[in-house]
Structures are given as structure tokens and as C-alpha cells.
Amino acid sequence: MTTLKIDATEDLPSVIFEDYKGMFQISKRSLPENAIVFFEPLIEYINEYIKAPKEETTVVFHFDYISTSSTKQIMKIILLFNELAKTKKVILKWNYDQGDTDMLQTGNRLEKLTNLKFVYTEV
Numbered sequence: 001m002t003t004l005k006i007d008a009t010e011d012l013p014s015v016i017f018e019d020y021k022g023m024f025q026i027s028k029r030s031l032p033e034n035a036i037v038f039f040e041p042l043i044e045y046i047n048e049y050i051k052a053p054k055e056e057t058t059v060v061f062h063f064d065y066i067s068t069s070s071t072k073q074i075m076k077i078i079l080l081f082n083e084l085a086k087t088k089k090v091i092l093k094w095n096y097d098q099g100d101t102d103m104l105q106t107g108n109r110l111e112k113l114t115n116l117k118f119v120y121t122e123v
Contacts, residue, residue: 004045012038013063013070017045022054026077027062027095030070039073046080053088057081062095062123063103075110082114094118 008014008028016025024046032038049057059081066074081090094107104120111118 004042015042017042017049019045019049019054022057023060024057024081025060025062026074027060029064030066030074032067032070035067035069035073039070039076043073043076043080046077050080050084053084056089056091057084058091058093060093060095061107063106064097066103066106071106071110075113078110078114078116082116085116090116092116092118093121095121095123098122 003019004015004017006012006015011029011031011033013026013028013030016023018024026042059078061074078092081092084090094104094111096103096107099122104122107118107120
């Protein structure tokens with residue numbers, strides 16, 4: 001596999017997936033017109049990675065804003081890593097801007113739907 005990199009736009013998040021490092025990052029604003037279409041290749045990439053993962057995988061989210069439809073797709077991604085965590089080490093970092101309690105609460109809600117322990121960092 002190769003690195004999957006998508007530069008952020010006004011409505012789309014920055015994506016950097018580096019399977020050879022076991023590093024997956026999504027950040028900025030996620031407000032795509034069609035979240036399913038945008039996130040589909042990301043989910044496919046993760047599904048391929050899970051077939052031969054590293055011993056340790058790090059997932060980092062840092063959103064300024066995330067739409068409801070994006071949140072559903074992010075949950076799909078988190079559930080894939082939740083499944084991976086049954087056999088490998090997965091570190092899920094949920095970063096949020098200083099004072100952004102909405103993003104903190106979003107992370108808390110998503111964490112409750114998994115067996116993963118999120119690492120929260122106010123930046």
C-alpha cells in the first residue's frame with residue numbers, strides 16, 4: 001500500500017494515512033457534501049491495512065468541526081480500529097482545540113460506543 005494523503009479544503013478534512021508507520025490522521029473541518037462518498041476510500045484503505053497491520057497502530061483525530069454525516073463515517077472507522085484492538089495495540093488520540101467542549105463531548109460519545117480508551121488532548 002502507499003500513503004493516502006488528502007489536503008484539507010474549506011469543507012473537507014486533511015487525511016494522512018501511512019500504513020507503513022501504522023499512523024492514521026484526520027483533522028480540520030469535515031463537512032463533505034456526501035460523507036459516504038468521501039469516506040469510502042478511507043474505509044477501504046483501513047480494511048486493507050487490517051489484513052496485515054503493524055503491532056501498534058496510532059489513530060489521531062483533531063476536528064475543528066464535524067458534521068453529523070461525517071460523525072457516522074468516523075464511527076465506522078473507529079469500529080474498524082476497535083476490532084483491530086482485539087489482536088493488536090491501538091492508540092486512539094482525540095485532540096480538540098482549547099475550550100472546544102463540543103468536540104470533547106463528541107469524542108466522549110464515540111468512545112462510549114467502543115471498547116477503546118481514547119486519549120484526550122486539549123491543544
